Amino acid sequence: MKIKLSNGLRPLLLGALLLGNSTLATSALAEVRPLDRIVAIVDNDVIMKSQLDQRINEVLQTIEKRGAELPPQEVMQQQVLERLITENLQLQLGERSGIRISDEELNQALGTIAQRNNLTLEQFRAALANDGLSLEAAREQIRREMVISRVRQQRVAERIQVSNQEVQNFLSSDLGKLQLSEEYHLGNILIPLPEGADAQTIQHAERAALDTYQQLQGGADFSQLAVSRSASENALEGGDMGWRKAAQLPPPFDSLVGDLAIGQVTEPVRTPAGFILLKLLDKRGGExxxxxxxxxxxxxxxxxxxxxxxxxxxxxxxxxxxxxxxxxxxxxxxxxxxxxxxxxxxxxxxxxxxxxxxxxxxxxxxxxxxxxxxxxxxxxxxxxxxxxxxxxxxxxxxxxxEQQAVNLLRNRKYDEELQTWLRQIRDEAYVEIKL
The missing domain is CATH 3.10.50.40 (Chitinase A; domain 3)
Structure with missing residues (x-):
């Protein structure tokens, strides 16, 4: 019986899922065979050939299950070894930082995995043994994942800095305006123009648009006029466009809408599709x-x-x-x-x-x-x-x-900063590869 240990748990640096039909990564506790040997010295620790072979097998299983083409053996070996080195460095950082995962946390994690596989802990242990994996090995792999997660949380978060200039640049950018600006609930009426319309047709449409605008100024119901006159796709909904940000509107409406009070209507504006009138039904945010x-x-x-x-x-x-x-x-x-x-x-x-x-x-x-x-x-x-x-x-x-911008920028920087930090700790470490 193959155990599904987790839907989301995975070796953080390898990126290979702990798949339902594969065994849990046990590189940290792989049994040393008589012919085992050191393949890399990493600061104060070593990586054994058995660990490398075990991880390569896991990657191969993952690739095969996805139906992807296998890379050359030499490329695979080098990539996996580099990931093991980076993982090892993070674990050493966790050790030096005093990060400890309690037995209670590990027991809770194992209990959760067993429960999600609809097994008691004893059944879970037996199923692991059937797959050639001990409960102790499973505990160790989970411990490693949790240590690495906490190391990243501490070391990467403190590296992320957001300057005031970055905040102001973001707020003034199109993306910043789109994400943080106020929103407008709008309605529209489109008096259409056919493609290649002649002057007479344009004049007729313009008069109809101006007449509609005057009726609205006189108190006519916008939604009723939209149903009876508008050629817009939302005409039957009374011209209701829903909520939009100014940056989502084409010129000149992106600037016109900010000057409207709730209930006001723009004068007719010529567009390629015809003459459009917008009504501000409500607004929110940015007040x-x-x-x-x-x-x-x-x-x-x-x-x-x-x-x-x-x-x-x-x-x-x-x-x-x-x-x-x-x-x-x-x-x-x-x-x-x-x-x-x-x-x-x-x-x-x-x-x-x-x-x-x-x-x-x-x-x-x-x-x-x-x-x-x-x-x-x-x-x-x-x-x-x-x-x-x-x-x-x-x-x-x-x-x-500004605080919203800071939070958005910090979250955006995290993944990039994580990769930079991983490269840095790798470059600063003493690593001797003995393949």
Missing amino acids: HLVRDEVHVRHILIKPSAIRSSEETRRLVERLRQRILNGEDFGELAKSFSEDPGSALNGGDLNWIDPNALVPEFRAVMADSANGQLSEPFETAYGWHILEVLGRRATDASEAFR
């Missing part, structure tokens, strides 16, 4: 209004392939108790929080508009007094605890947009 803001920090722990939601909740509860016992919230957030936008800052979300948060987070925050540590609670992102540090009323529109 320059005085808002209630909350200064809050949080710790986020996400369920994973090796940790169920209930196990994640219990971990958050333990972190909460450690804070109540006197440990520093910010230091625990740096070590454990899985929110890349705030972990490096000790979980601090800074001053934030509650409306920018998911409802579950917003509700707990509203019920928490200043300085009060919340009970664990769940959102779509995982399990949290939070602490409200202050409340204020301010015109936070610009600051809020």
Whole structure:
């Protein structure tokens, strides 16, 4: 019986899934054969030929299951060895940093995997043995994955810096305007023009458009006129275009819409398709209004392939108790929080508009007094605890947009920075290849 250990757990540097019909990667605990030998010295550790062979076999199984063409053996061997070296370096960093995975965490991970395979722990152990894999080997591989994850979380997040100039450039870019600008709920009426229309036809359409505009100015119902006169594809919906950002509109509407008050209609504008009138039905976001803001920090722990939601909740509860016992919230957030936008800052979300948060987070925050540590609670992102540090009323529109930009830029930089960091630790390490 082949065991499906995880849908998402995988050797982080290899990129090969722990497939349902393959055995768990056991490179760390591969049995040393009499003819085994060292293939690489990596700082204070070594990689054995048996480890390399085991990992190559795993990669080959993965490639074959995908039906892809196999690379040359020499290329495969070199690529896999390099990945093992980088993985080994991260594990050594974890060891030097004092990162430890408790037996309780490992037991929870194994229990979750067994449960997802609809097996008891004893059945799970027997199934692993049938595949030639010990429970101890499975525990070791899971431990390695968790250590590497925490090393990356600590070392990569602290490298990501977002300058004020980057924020301002992003806010002024087309992408920034698209993602962070206010949205408009619009309706349109299109008075059509056939392709290659002559002057008389154009004049007739223009008069019809101006007549429509005058009726609207006189109080006529926009949706009724859209149904009766518009040639737009949304005419039967009363011309309703839904919510759009200004950057999603063609010129000159992208600039005209920002000057409209809710309920106003643009004058007819000539386009290749005909004369168009837009009505601003509503708008949201980007308002320059005085808002209630909350200064809050949080710790986020996400369920994973090796940790169920209930196990994640219990971990958050333990972190909460450690804070109540006197440990520093910010230091625990740096070590454990899985929110890349705030972990490096000790979980601090800074001053934030509650409306920018998911409802579950917003509700707990509203019920928490200043300085009060919340009970664990769940959102779509995982399990949290939070602490409200202050409340204020301010015109936070610009600051809020800037913080959104910072978070977006930090998340965008993470993958790139991870690869840069991996290359750096490889270049700085002592590595002697003995193939």
